[in-house]
Amino acid sequence: MKTIITSSGNITTAVFDKRFGRAAWFCIYDEQTGEAEFIENVNLNASNGAGTKAAEKAIELNVKKIISGDFGPKAKELLDKFEIQMVILQDDNLTIENIIKKLKN
Amino acid sequence: MPRRRRLRKVIAPPGFKGYKPYGANHSKNEFIELLYEEYEAIKLSDYDFMNHETAAKVMGISRPTFARIYESARRKIAKAMVEVKEIRTVYGNALLDKNWYECHVCNARFTIPKTQNKHCCAMCSSININLLKNDI
CATH class of the missing domain: 1.10.10 (Arc Repressor Mutant, subunit A)
Structure with a gap:
Protein backbone atom coordinates (compact mmCIF):
# COMPACT_ATOMS: atom_id res chain seq x y z
CA MET A 1 0.00 0.00 0.00
CA LYS A 2 1.37 3.40 -0.98
CA THR A 3 1.18 6.53 1.14
CA ILE A 4 1.90 10.13 0.18
CA ILE A 5 3.46 12.40 2.78
CA THR A 6 3.74 16.08 1.87
CA SER A 7 7.32 17.24 2.37
CA SER A 8 9.31 20.45 2.23
CA GLY A 9 12.42 18.73 0.82
CA ASN A 10 13.52 15.64 -1.09
CA ILE A 11 15.26 13.78 1.75
CA THR A 12 13.75 11.85 4.64
CA THR A 13 15.18 14.26 7.20
CA ALA A 14 13.17 17.12 5.62
CA VAL A 15 10.35 18.69 7.60
CA PHE A 16 6.80 17.63 6.82
CA ASP A 17 4.85 20.27 4.81
CA LYS A 18 1.43 21.16 6.17
CA ARG A 19 0.06 22.26 2.81
CA PHE A 20 -1.29 19.66 0.43
CA GLY A 21 -1.61 21.21 -3.04
CA ARG A 22 1.30 23.56 -2.54
CA ALA A 23 3.75 21.29 -0.78
CA ALA A 24 7.22 21.40 -2.34
CA TRP A 25 7.67 17.64 -2.61
CA PHE A 26 5.59 14.52 -2.25
CA CYS A 27 7.16 11.57 -0.49
CA ILE A 28 5.73 8.27 -1.71
CA TYR A 29 6.22 5.66 0.92
CA ASP A 30 5.61 2.03 0.05
CA GLU A 31 4.57 -0.05 3.04
CA GLN A 32 5.50 -3.38 1.47
CA THR A 33 9.05 -2.54 0.44
CA GLY A 34 9.63 0.17 3.04
CA GLU A 35 11.07 2.44 0.37
CA ALA A 36 10.50 6.18 0.19
CA GLU A 37 10.58 7.93 -3.16
CA PHE A 38 10.30 11.68 -3.74
CA ILE A 39 8.58 13.51 -6.57
CA GLU A 40 8.55 17.23 -7.08
CA ASN A 41 5.26 19.11 -7.01
CA VAL A 42 5.00 20.86 -10.38
CA ASN A 43 1.93 22.85 -9.31
CA LEU A 44 3.65 24.51 -6.39
CA ASN A 45 3.16 28.00 -7.80
CA ALA A 46 -0.06 27.42 -9.74
CA SER A 47 -2.54 30.23 -9.31
CA ASN A 48 -5.46 27.88 -8.85
CA GLY A 49 -6.38 24.23 -8.78
CA ALA A 50 -3.19 23.06 -7.08
CA GLY A 51 -5.10 20.86 -4.64
CA THR A 52 -7.15 19.24 -7.39
CA LYS A 53 -4.05 18.55 -9.48
CA ALA A 54 -2.24 17.04 -6.50
CA ALA A 55 -5.28 14.84 -5.80
CA GLU A 56 -5.34 13.73 -9.46
CA LYS A 57 -1.66 12.84 -9.22
CA ALA A 58 -2.37 10.74 -6.13
CA ILE A 59 -5.15 8.89 -7.95
CA GLU A 60 -2.82 8.28 -10.92
CA LEU A 61 -0.12 6.87 -8.63
CA ASN A 62 -2.69 4.57 -6.98
CA VAL A 63 -2.00 5.89 -3.51
CA LYS A 64 -4.28 4.72 -0.69
CA LYS A 65 -3.40 7.20 2.05
CA ILE A 66 -2.29 10.85 2.13
CA ILE A 67 -0.73 12.53 5.13
CA SER A 68 -0.78 16.33 5.15
CA GLY A 69 -1.70 19.33 7.28
CA ASP A 70 -4.94 20.28 5.59
CA PHE A 71 -6.99 19.58 2.47
CA GLY A 72 -9.03 22.08 0.48
CA PRO A 73 -12.71 21.44 -0.20
CA LYS A 74 -12.16 20.36 -3.84
CA ALA A 75 -9.30 18.01 -3.01
CA LYS A 76 -11.33 16.56 -0.13
CA GLU A 77 -14.26 15.82 -2.39
CA LEU A 78 -12.11 14.19 -5.05
CA LEU A 79 -10.14 12.07 -2.60
CA ASP A 80 -13.34 11.03 -0.86
CA LYS A 81 -14.76 9.88 -4.17
CA PHE A 82 -11.74 7.74 -4.96
CA GLU A 83 -11.72 6.39 -1.41
CA ILE A 84 -8.27 7.61 -0.53
CA GLN A 85 -7.71 7.98 3.18
CA MET A 86 -6.82 11.51 4.30
CA VAL A 87 -4.80 12.08 7.45
CA ILE A 88 -4.31 15.50 9.04
CA LEU A 89 -1.41 16.05 11.39
CA GLN A 90 -1.21 19.23 13.43
CA ASP A 91 2.40 18.97 14.56
CA ASP A 92 4.75 21.23 12.50
CA ASN A 93 8.07 19.90 13.68
CA LEU A 94 7.72 16.37 12.40
CA THR A 95 10.17 15.13 9.78
CA ILE A 96 9.37 12.58 7.09
CA GLU A 97 11.51 10.08 9.00
CA ASN A 98 9.40 10.53 12.15
CA ILE A 99 6.17 9.96 10.26
CA ILE A 100 7.45 6.83 8.49
CA LYS A 101 8.61 5.46 11.85
CA LYS A 102 5.13 6.06 13.27
CA LEU A 103 3.51 4.31 10.31
CA LYS A 104 5.73 1.25 10.78
CA ASN A 105 4.56 0.72 14.36
CA MET B 1 -39.03 -4.42 -6.47
CA PRO B 13 -25.27 15.01 12.69
CA PRO B 14 -27.36 16.24 15.66
CA GLY B 15 -25.26 17.33 18.62
CA PHE B 16 -27.29 15.16 21.03
CA LYS B 17 -28.37 11.55 21.33
CA GLY B 18 -31.96 12.34 22.27
CA TYR B 19 -34.44 14.30 24.38
CA LYS B 20 -36.25 13.02 27.45
CA PRO B 21 -39.38 14.53 29.05
CA TYR B 22 -39.04 15.46 32.69
CA GLY B 23 -41.70 15.93 35.36
CA ALA B 24 -43.94 13.39 33.64
CA ASN B 25 -46.80 11.87 35.64
CA HIS B 26 -46.29 8.40 34.43
CA SER B 27 -42.84 7.64 33.25
CA LYS B 28 -42.87 5.29 30.34
CA ASP B 97 -20.91 15.06 4.51
CA LYS B 98 -17.90 14.89 6.76
CA ASN B 99 -16.85 11.66 8.33
CA TRP B 100 -13.64 12.61 10.04
CA TYR B 101 -12.22 10.75 12.99
CA GLU B 102 -9.79 11.83 15.65
CA CYS B 103 -7.28 9.63 17.42
CA HIS B 104 -6.95 10.20 21.18
CA VAL B 105 -3.43 8.82 21.30
CA CYS B 106 -1.60 10.80 18.59
CA ASN B 107 -4.21 13.53 17.82
CA ALA B 108 -4.21 12.74 14.11
CA ARG B 109 -7.40 13.41 12.20
CA PHE B 110 -8.36 11.14 9.35
CA THR B 111 -11.10 9.69 7.19
CA ILE B 112 -11.90 6.01 6.85
CA PRO B 113 -12.86 5.14 3.28
CA LYS B 114 -15.52 2.47 2.72
CA THR B 115 -13.01 0.13 1.10
CA GLN B 116 -11.07 -0.08 4.34
CA ASN B 117 -12.47 -2.42 6.95
CA LYS B 118 -10.07 -1.53 9.75
CA HIS B 119 -11.61 0.85 12.26
CA CYS B 120 -8.43 2.20 13.78
CA CYS B 121 -6.10 5.20 13.68
CA ALA B 122 -4.29 5.73 10.37
CA MET B 123 -1.06 6.69 12.10
CA CYS B 124 -0.64 4.58 15.23
CA SER B 125 -3.31 1.87 14.66
CA SER B 126 -4.84 2.71 18.02
CA ILE B 127 -8.52 1.87 18.38
CA ASN B 128 -9.04 4.80 20.73
CA ILE B 129 -10.71 7.01 18.10
CA ASN B 130 -13.99 8.84 17.75
CA LEU B 131 -16.06 10.60 15.13
CA LEU B 132 -15.64 14.36 14.97
CA LYS B 133 -18.98 16.08 15.35
CA ASN B 134 -18.39 19.32 13.49
CA ASP B 135 -16.65 20.26 10.32
CA ILE B 136 -12.93 20.85 10.69
Missing part, protein backbone atom coordinates in the same frame (compact mmCIF):
# COMPACT_ATOMS: atom_id res chain seq x y z
CA PRO B 2 -39.27 -0.92 -5.00
CA ARG B 3 -36.90 1.74 -6.14
CA ARG B 4 -33.74 1.98 -4.09
CA ARG B 5 -33.78 4.67 -1.44
CA ARG B 6 -31.35 7.46 -2.15
CA LEU B 7 -29.14 8.53 0.71
CA ARG B 8 -29.98 11.92 2.12
CA LYS B 9 -27.11 14.31 2.63
CA VAL B 10 -26.78 15.48 6.21
CA ILE B 11 -24.31 18.31 6.80
CA ALA B 12 -23.74 17.68 10.48
CA ASN B 29 -39.84 3.79 28.81
CA GLU B 30 -41.13 4.13 25.30
CA PHE B 31 -39.25 6.16 22.76
CA ILE B 32 -39.58 7.52 19.26
CA GLU B 33 -36.79 7.23 16.76
CA LEU B 34 -35.97 10.45 14.95
CA LEU B 35 -33.81 9.83 11.90
CA TYR B 36 -30.81 12.02 11.11
CA GLU B 37 -32.42 13.14 7.85
CA GLU B 38 -35.56 14.16 9.75
CA TYR B 39 -33.50 16.24 12.14
CA GLU B 40 -31.74 17.80 9.14
CA ALA B 41 -35.09 18.59 7.46
CA ILE B 42 -36.32 20.38 10.60
CA LYS B 43 -33.03 22.24 10.86
CA LEU B 44 -32.96 23.38 7.23
CA SER B 45 -36.53 24.60 7.05
CA ASP B 46 -37.27 25.84 10.59
CA TYR B 47 -33.87 26.92 11.80
CA ASP B 48 -32.18 28.06 8.59
CA PHE B 49 -35.52 29.24 7.09
CA MET B 50 -34.93 27.61 3.73
CA ASN B 51 -37.85 26.82 1.48
CA HIS B 52 -38.46 23.18 0.63
CA GLU B 53 -37.05 23.57 -2.85
CA THR B 54 -33.59 24.75 -1.73
CA ALA B 55 -33.53 22.49 1.32
CA ALA B 56 -34.25 19.50 -0.93
CA LYS B 57 -31.31 20.50 -3.15
CA VAL B 58 -29.01 20.75 -0.14
CA MET B 59 -29.96 17.23 0.91
CA GLY B 60 -29.69 15.86 -2.63
CA ILE B 61 -33.30 14.67 -2.84
CA SER B 62 -36.46 15.77 -4.66
CA ARG B 63 -38.82 18.37 -3.20
CA PRO B 64 -41.68 15.89 -2.62
CA THR B 65 -39.30 13.54 -0.80
CA PHE B 66 -38.09 16.41 1.34
CA ALA B 67 -41.69 17.34 2.17
CA ARG B 68 -42.39 13.75 3.21
CA ILE B 69 -39.34 13.59 5.47
CA TYR B 70 -40.18 16.97 6.99
CA GLU B 71 -43.76 15.95 7.67
CA SER B 72 -42.70 12.68 9.25
CA ALA B 73 -40.21 14.59 11.45
CA ARG B 74 -42.89 17.03 12.65
CA ARG B 75 -45.33 14.23 13.36
CA LYS B 76 -42.77 12.28 15.32
CA ILE B 77 -41.90 15.29 17.49
CA ALA B 78 -45.59 16.05 18.08
CA LYS B 79 -46.25 12.44 18.94
CA ALA B 80 -43.35 12.33 21.38
CA MET B 81 -44.60 15.49 23.14
CA VAL B 82 -48.26 14.50 23.36
CA GLU B 83 -47.63 10.91 24.33
CA VAL B 84 -44.77 11.87 26.69
CA LYS B 85 -42.17 9.77 24.97
CA GLU B 86 -38.46 10.04 24.72
CA ILE B 87 -36.87 11.05 21.39
CA ARG B 88 -33.80 9.17 20.26
CA THR B 89 -31.82 10.02 17.18
CA VAL B 90 -30.89 7.15 14.88
CA TYR B 91 -28.75 7.12 11.77
CA GLY B 92 -31.48 6.37 9.19
CA ASN B 93 -30.60 6.79 5.51
CA ALA B 94 -28.18 9.62 6.01
CA LEU B 95 -24.97 10.28 4.15
CA LEU B 96 -22.75 12.38 6.36
